[in-house]
Amino acid sequence: MSHANIGFIGLAVMGRNLVLNMADHGILVAVYNRTTAKIDEFLSGPAKGTSITGAYSLEDLVAQLNSPRRVMMMVQAGPAVDTLIDRLLPLLSPGDIIIDGGNSLFSDTNRRTRALTEQGILFVGTGISGGEEGARFGPSIMPGGNPAAWPHVKDIFQAIAAKTDNEPCCQWVGEEGAGHFVKMVHNGIEYGDMQLIGEAYDFMRRGLGLSEKKMAAVFSAWNKGKLDSYLIEITANILAFNDTDDKPLLNKILDSAGQKGTGKWTGINALELGIPLTLIGEAVFARDLSTLKEERLKAHQLLSGPQNLFTGQIDDYLEFIHNALYAAKIVSYAQGFMLMREAARLYGWKLNYGDIALMWRGGCIIRSTFLGNIKQAFTTNQALENILLDDFFREELKHVQTGWRQMVAKAIELGVPTPAISSALAFYDGYRSELLPANLLQAQRDYFGSHTYERTDRPRGQFYHTDWASRTGDTPKET
Numbered sequence: 001m002s003h004a005n006i007g008f009i010g011l012a013v014m015g016r017n018l019v020l021n022m023a024d025h026g027i028l029v030a031v032y033n034r035t036t037a038k039i040d041e042f043l044s045g046p047a048k049g050t051s052i053t054g055a056y057s058l059e060d061l062v063a064q065l066n067s068p069r070r071v072m073m074m075v076q077a078g079p080a081v082d083t084l085i086d087r088l089l090p091l092l093s094p095g096d097i098i099i100d101g102g103n104s105l106f107s108d109t110n111r112r113t114r115a116l117t118e119q120g121i122l123f124v125g126t127g128i129s130g131g132e133e134g135a136r137f138g139p140s141i142m143p144g145g146n147p148a149a150w151p152h153v154k155d156i157f158q159a160i161a162a163k164t165d166n167e168p169c170c171q172w173v174g175e176e177g178a179g180h181f182v183k184m185v186h187n188g189i190e191y192g193d194m195q196l197i198g199e200a201y202d203f204m205r206r207g208l209g210l211s212e213k214k215m216a217a218v219f220s221a222w223n224k225g226k227l228d229s230y231l232i233e234i235t236a237n238i239l240a241f242n243d244t245d246d247k248p249l250l251n252k253i254l255d256s257a258g259q260k261g262t263g264k265w266t267g268i269n270a271l272e273l274g275i276p277l278t279l280i281g282e283a284v285f286a287r288d289l290s291t292l293k294e295e296r297l298k299a300h301q302l303l304s305g306p307q308n309l310f311t312g313q314i315d316d317y318l319e320f321i322h323n324a325l326y327a328a329k330i331v332s333y334a335q336g337f338m339l340m341r342e343a344a345r346l347y348g349w350k351l352n353y354g355d356i357a358l359m360w361r362g363g364c365i366i367r368s369t370f371l372g373n374i375k376q377a378f379t380t381n382q383a384l385e386n387i388l389l390d391d392f393f394r395e396e397l398k399h400v401q402t403g404w405r406q407m408v409a410k411a412i413e414l415g416v417p418t419p420a421i422s423s424a425l426a427f428y429d430g431y432r433s434e435l436l437p438a439n440l441l442q443a444q445r446d447y448f449g450s451h452t453y454e455r456t457d458r459p460r461g462q463f464y465h466t467d468w469a470s471r472t473g474d475t476p477k478e479t
Contacts (some may be wrong), residue, residue, distance in 0.1 A: 096121055
């Protein structure tokens with residue numbers, strides 16, 4: 001007999017916590033897992049005493065659902081999603097809804113939305129961020145897909161989402177793969193934020209010679225100001241955490257970083273769309289470099305670097321690091337929103353950038369008070385081309401850029417790598433430049449490949465070619 005508001009497939013940690021979150025909000029959930037023993041374990045354990053029911057086949061799951069049937073999957077991205085959709089389709093009717101809550105590539109969600117629409121099934125691809133704790137008590141949820149599904153999932157999603165200023169961190173993002181694209185950009189920015197914090201920590205450690213206890217205090221203080229965020233908070237906690245021998249556990253963790261691929265996807269899509277997502281790209285490459293541990297140990301013995309010791313006032317440089325971290329963070333978000341804007345233009349999505357910033361204010365990994373300023377920027381000017389042009393962020397960068405430059409210069413002098421912070425500064429200087437050396441680049445391209453160029457003394461859109469090898473100053477030939 002049908003009674004459940006939603007069917008849920010996949011009882012790994014994120015799935016279990018989302019289901020418990022739903023039950024807390026009075027949503028009747030029926031659960032299914034391919035390994036049925038996990039269903040019994042869940043129902044007799046964390047879900048004991050709740051309204052959650054189990055289903056031991058997909059047929060049983062669908063039979064328990066009210067119409068229109070809503071089935072949400074939290075399974076591994078890729079072929080597993082398509083396989084599950086194929087198994088569900090014969091059991092569903094037109095108007096029923098399939099929800100993919102995993103980290104699927106947005107182009108797969110584009111394809112699935114179109115294919116299922118042709119069969120009368122409404123597909124939703126939703127990004128979910130916040131980790132295990134967020135899933136249990138309030139994540140950031142970024143749904144996209146077939147807009148006809150939104151009225152049928154809105155109440156559920158907004159009930160379980162994190163709340164900021166009493167507003168749910170969940171709004172409809174856009175059609176097809178828009179939700180998963182925005183989640184992908186979120187994860188790319190997450191990569192960038194983590195790398196920026198890592199570079200600040202590394203400069204304090206190797207450049208300034210600070211102890212973990214002192215660094216924990218610095219990050220804790222920063223978390224009470226402009227850098228207030230979840231990642232800064234947990235960094236302070238990590239630095240303050242001692243192992244059983246009362247020595248910092250962090251120093252015993254191998255410096256080889258893993259990744260699941262969403263940051264790489266963000267970089268790949270930036271290249272495909274022609275958006276200079278330099279900071280996130282450097283963050284991904286920094287993780288790649290970290291995995292070359294044995295090679296780096298060899299290089300450490302063979303390659304020389306500066307022998308300079310830090311000179312200066314530590315408190316001054318802590319302020320410089322703070323400013324560099326803050327400035328680079330602004331650039332990172334600016335680049336992320338640039339990528340979303342170009343994707344919206346290319347795919348015809350109507351993204352509300354203020355809503356996206358609000359959705360990231362709570363629940364998710366990159367949540368911070370900083371996002372409120374981005375929300376305000378787009379509220380003030382919905383057509384804002386880049387947050388760097390917003391009055392607030394323009395003034396903020398004006399005030400902190402001296403420290404930003406001081407920190408980068410000192411890091412170079414000391415041989416401490418800051419690829420993300422440095423690339424952010426290079427982007428900022430490039431973005432604000434009236435002239436870039438691309439004129440020489442275009443001349444080179446025309447010289448060896450007849451690729452043509454535009455002239456500053458002619459209207460845009462007119463292209464010229466010069467026979468450079470004949471003689472300097474030859475008359476250009478219009479093409």
